[in-house]
Amino acid sequence: SREKRQISQAVIRAYLKQALAEANQELAHMKAIDKMMVDQGVDAPAGSRSYSWHLGRFLYTKDEKMVRILSDKAWVTVRTTKKLVERTGWTLAEVQANPYIVNEWRLQVAASCPFMEPKCNVYTRYRTADGSCNNLMDPSLGAALTRQRRMMDNAYEDGIDAPRMHSVLGGYLPSPRVISNVMHKSDCCPQFSDRLAVAVMQFGQFIEHDVISTPMITGYEGADIQCCDTPPHVTAQRAACLPIAIPPNDERFKINCMNFVRATPGLKKNCDMGIRSPLNQASAYLDSSQIYGTDTKEQHRLRSGFGGLMNITVLGLLPATSNDHCIKEMNGDYCMDSGDFRVNHVPGLTVMHTIFVREHNRLATTLSLLNVHWDDETIFQETRKIINAVQQHLVYNELLPTILNHEYMTRYGLYSKAQGCEDVYDMNVQTDIMMGFSGAAMRFPHTRIPNVQAMVDKQFSRRMDAHIFDTFDKPKFILQNMGQALNDFARWLTTFPQMKDDRFVESGVRDFLFMDESGRSFDLISLNIQRAREQGIPPYNEWRKLCGLPPANYFYAGHGGLVDHTPDVVHLLSTVYKHCDDIDLFTGGLTETPLPGSPIGPVFSCIIATQFANLKQGDRFWYERDAPITGFTPAQVDQIKKTKLSLIMCKNLDFPFIQSQALLLPSKQNPRVRCDSMPEIDLDFWKVSA
Numbered sequence: 001s002r003e004k005r006q007i008s009q010a011v012i013r014a015y016l017k018q019a020l021a022e023a024n025q026e027l028a029h030m031k032a033i034d035k036m037m038v039d040q041g042v043d044a045p046a047g048s049r050s051y052s053w054h055l056g057r058f059l060y061t062k063d064e065k066m067v068r069i070l071s072d073k074a075w076v077t078v079r080t081t082k083k084l085v086e087r088t089g090w091t092l093a094e095v096q097a098n099p100y101i102v103n104e105w106r107l108q109v110a111a112s113c114p115f116m117e118p119k120c121n122v123y124t125r126y127r128t129a130d131g132s133c134n135n136l137m138d139p140s141l142g143a144a145l146t147r148q149r150r151m152m153d154n155a156y157e158d159g160i161d162a163p164r165m166h167s168v169l170g171g172y173l174p175s176p177r178v179i180s181n182v183m184h185k186s187d188c189c190p191q192f193s194d195r196l197a198v199a200v201m202q203f204g205q206f207i208e209h210d211v212i213s214t215p216m217i218t219g220y221e222g223a224d225i226q227c228c229d230t231p232p233h234v235t236a237q238r239a240a241c242l243p244i245a246i247p248p249n250d251e252r253f254k255i256n257c258m259n260f261v262r263a264t265p266g267l268k269k270n271c272d273m274g275i276r277s278p279l280n281q282a283s284a285y286l287d288s289s290q291i292y293g294t295d296t297k298e299q300h301r302l303r304s305g306f307g308g309l310m311n312i313t314v315l316g317l318l319p320a321t322s323n324d325h326c327i328k329e330m331n332g333d334y335c336m337d338s339g340d341f342r343v344n345h346v347p348g349l350t351v352m353h354t355i356f357v358r359e360h361n362r363l364a365t366t367l368s369l370l371n372v373h374w375d376d377e378t379i380f381q382e383t384r385k386i387i388n389a390v391q392q393h394l395v396y397n398e399l400l401p402t403i404l405n406h407e408y409m410t411r412y413g414l415y416s417k418a419q420g421c422e423d424v425y426d427m428n429v430q431t432d433i434m435m436g437f438s439g440a441a442m443r444f445p446h447t448r449i450p451n452v453q454a455m456v457d458k459q460f461s462r463r464m465d466a467h468i469f470d471t472f473d474k475p476k477f478i479l480q481n482m483g484q485a486l487n488d489f490a491r492w493l494t495t496f497p498q499m500k501d502d503r504f505v506e507s508g509v510r511d512f513l514f515m516d517e518s519g520r521s522f523d524l525i526s527l528n529i530q531r532a533r534e535q536g537i538p539p540y541n542e543w544r545k546l547c548g549l550p551p552a553n554y555f556y557a558g559h560g561g562l563v564d565h566t567p568d569v570v571h572l573l574s575t576v577y578k579h580c581d582d583i584d585l586f587t588g589g590l591t592e593t594p595l596p597g598s599p600i601g602p603v604f605s606c607i608i609a610t611q612f613a614n615l616k617q618g619d620r621f622w623y624e625r626d627a628p629i630t631g632f633t634p635a636q637v638d639q640i641k642k643t644k645l646s647l648i649m650c651k652n653l654d655f656p657f658i659q660s661q662a663l664l665l666p667s668k669q670n671p672r673v674r675c676d677s678m679p680e681i682d683l684d685f686w687k688v689s690a
């Protein structure tokens with residue numbers, strides 16, 4: 001075995017100094033190239049419309065200045081770490097454990113760290129805006145602008161930040177587009193679910209935006225980096241670029257390159273040494289940050305400033321943002337504002353955001369009448385707390401049962417108790433978002449995305465179908481006829497079936513994602529696969545092991561092989577991958593045979609169930625907790641548990657009736673009921689004497 005080289009303190013000091021200087025130089029060089037690329041007309045300056053504009057908006061840096069400070073520093077720490085490992089010849093663990101290095105690092109790197117542990121007030125009843133101080137032992141855990149979490153060793157090729165690009169047998173991994181074409185192409189006939197409504201997909205995306213927002217690296221002053229429009233030797237100099245190779249004779253893409261920019265690296269607490277991991281701009285907790293934002297400044301922007309109300313227009317629509325996040329095509333179009341900038345993404349998503357803001361204002365109005373002595377702040381915070389509790393209840397009792405089967409729901413303790421409080425809080429649970437969840441497993445609903453966004457009238461007939469690629473970031477669809485279109489999209493969401501859960505992904509996002517006027521577009525599945533490789537997320541077999549499932553040794557559907565795949569899928573996998581250890585998590589997971597009563601197989605079930613169990617057990621503000629100061633009373637919890645998504649739709653849309661399970665299609669078991677017959681939350685339980 002290897003003998004560790006001894007190095008003196010003075011030499012270590014010199015190594016670190018030099019490594020740091022080099023890393024800073026590289027950063028400066030990168031920035032110079034970024035500027036040059038804008039000057040030469042390659043990168044699209046912020047605000048202009050390149051073909052990757054939509055993608056840039058989707059993976060936008062919410063707080064440009066702050067994110068840049070954090071990511072520049074993160075980049076320097078990662079590069080410096082890498083150089084130290086190379087120079088000392090030690091392992092990363094040895095470098096990190098060396099007291100001289102740790103000491104020098106503190107002096108040279110961490111001295112001016114922009115990321116310090118927040119100070120907490122233990123006695124507040126309400127969540128912070130950014131999710132900090134939820135865990136009092138580890139106050140930044142799960143907070144906005146911290147890193148996503150690894151569950152095991154990374155799969156970077158250098159162990160530090162180089163994307164996973166090679167097969168275990170040598171040579172390159174197959175291009176993500178080749179995998180997408182062979183494994184995920186929807187062949188002929190779109191297939192629909194016989195049980196689930198489109199609302200499952202749309203509510204899922206809305207919820208996912210509460211917990212994850214990974215920004216991608218931007219160029220000079222927020223420019224969209226273009227990795228396909230420069231000669232390879234220039235592109236290779238740009239550390240942010242990892243363009244996707246398109247195979248010859250691709251049926252859709254005629255250019256051999258799809259733009260792809262790496263995710264923004266996140267900074268470790270105290271600027272510690274370490275490997276690269278992506279930033280999460282959202283708070284990891286299910287705290288409704290997609291509605292209320294992730295800092296107090298943002299909250300104030302979204303609030304009206306009186307009566308605890310959120311800003312909303314006279315038509316009951318989301319307010320305008322000064323940020324140009326959307327495409328305005330009609331007179332009077334404006335871009336809508338919310339806690340998450342992806343709100344204008346597709347009309348269905350805007351529907352979800354809008355009904356929750358309307359519900360906030362409905363409850364706040366009642367609360368202010370019941371407690372006339374409450375000021376704006378108290379009404380706002382108390383309403384936010386109720387809306388968040390309702391949202392948590394809907395996620396665990398309506399959404400998750402459409403993703404996980406009864407066995408997983410039970411084994412991971414995900415159902416809420418029918419009535420009353422329950423305290424499962426454990427401050428040792430890690431609540432930050434696992435990269436296997438954000439980078440692969442929770443993206444499985446991309447198979448649920450239909451090619452259209454549709455409007456359905458009061459007689460339940462479809463009155464308009466728009467190609468999904470025509471609707472991206474266009475608020476005009478919602479703003480039509482005084483916002484009435486909102487009802488029509490909501491009717492579509494709740495009465496039409498979503499796509500079947502299978503390995504096939506519709507062309508709307510697999511071929512035509514974000515198509516612009518010149519016809520250029522993306523493949524969402526290629527992005528998913530490349531994203532995981534770029535983030536050093538371990539491949540499929542590693543996650544199988546982590547989940548206690550046997551990994552595959554051969555392309556064979558029996559014992560010792562891919563035991564959760566059918567023989568025909570195994571055959572297809574063997575035509576793209578050289579070795580089972582190469583299989584990307586997204587593809588390996590999405591092609592597993594679904595478990596009974598579930599749309600997905602065991603590996604995604606394990607990852608998704610683990611993440612949601614963590615978000616439940618590790619949340620000090622979990623809605624069922626009967627905790628002093630932060631908790632609700634048992635009677636209040638019972639009121640919250642009466643709420644269904646269907647009720648929120650009834651109260652905030654022009655619906656006289658709806659099926660009681662809004663995510664499931666109306667049926668004999670799920671009949672339509674009159675809205676005025678639905679039990680609703682009784683806010684009298686929130687009345688307090690002055």
Ligand code: HEM
Binds near residue numbers: 208213449
């Ligand atoms: C309108 C339909 C949807 C579109 C067009 C869409 C598009 C996208 C795009 C462009 C990305 C970024 C890809 C990249 O890494 O470069 C993404 C990421 C993601 N999507 Fe979707 N998506 C949709 C629906 C959904 C749904 C229904 C879910 C889950 C319920 C979902 C889960 C995710 C997750 C977890 C990520 C990673 C987010 C992050 O790290 O910030 N998506 N999606």
Ligand SMILES: [Ca+2]
Binds near residue numbers: 284288
């Ligand atoms: Ca959140």
